[in-house]
Amino acid sequence: MGFWPTWKVSSIFAVTPAQLQARGKKYVLTDLDNTLIPWNQKDALDQVRTWASTLAKQGIQVIVVSNNNHHRVAEALADLPIQFVARALKPLPVGIKRALKEFRIDASEAVMVGDQFFTDVLAGSLAGVDTILVAPLVDTDGWNTRINRLLEKPLRHLIRVHDWTKPWSSENHEKFR
Ligand SMILES: [Mg+2]
Incomplete structure (x- = not known):
């Protein structure tokens, strides 16, 4: 199950420093749209700020890895102390590899979080x-993501009902869909 998501969680904001530390993770690489910020509400940043600063206090860094261009990602993260890699070309692994190299991260210390199997999970696995x-x-x-979602529907069903992907914790996987 090399390409299967390692874990499933209801929301990135349910991921806590203690849970990350228990798995030796010091870096959270994350998708932007619909993982960290709702795709249609670019100003919903308070939750992101609070969550990222909770992690930062425990020495865990959040880095956005997005397929969007530099300008759009910079704009979305304007007031946040979060670094990023743009034009990541997910599902290719190049953007994630660039982040690992640029921030001197060992792959074993990082986790890639995303809402799409065919971009985020595949890129992370690769x-x-x-x-x-x-x-x-x-x-x-958005329309382009809708096509991906159709392809993902049967996969998400499998991920939801089977135990190949372990829940990250007992509390926060119930709402996974
Ligand atoms: Mg996304």
Whole structure:
């Protein structure tokens, strides 16, 4: 099950420093749209700020790895102390590998979090990084993501009902869909 998500979690905001530390993770690489910020609400940043600073206090760094261009990612993260890699070309592993190299991260210390199997999880697996598949923050998507979602539907069903992907913790996987 090399390409399967390592873990499944309802939301990235349910991921705590203690849970990350228990698995030796010091870096959270994350998708932007619908994982960290709802794709249609670019200003919903308070939750992100609070969550990232909780992690930072425990020495865990959050780095966004997005397929969007530099300008759009920089704009979305403008007021946040979060570094990023843009034009990541997920599902290719190049963007994640660039992040590992740029921030001098050992792949074993990182986890890649995302709401899409065919971009985020695949890219993480190909880069040799453990992955967490999360439920998308909002149900509706832009048109290009809708096509991906159709392809993902049967897969997400499998991920939901089978134990190949272990829940990250007992509390926060119930809402996974
Ligand atoms: Mg996404």
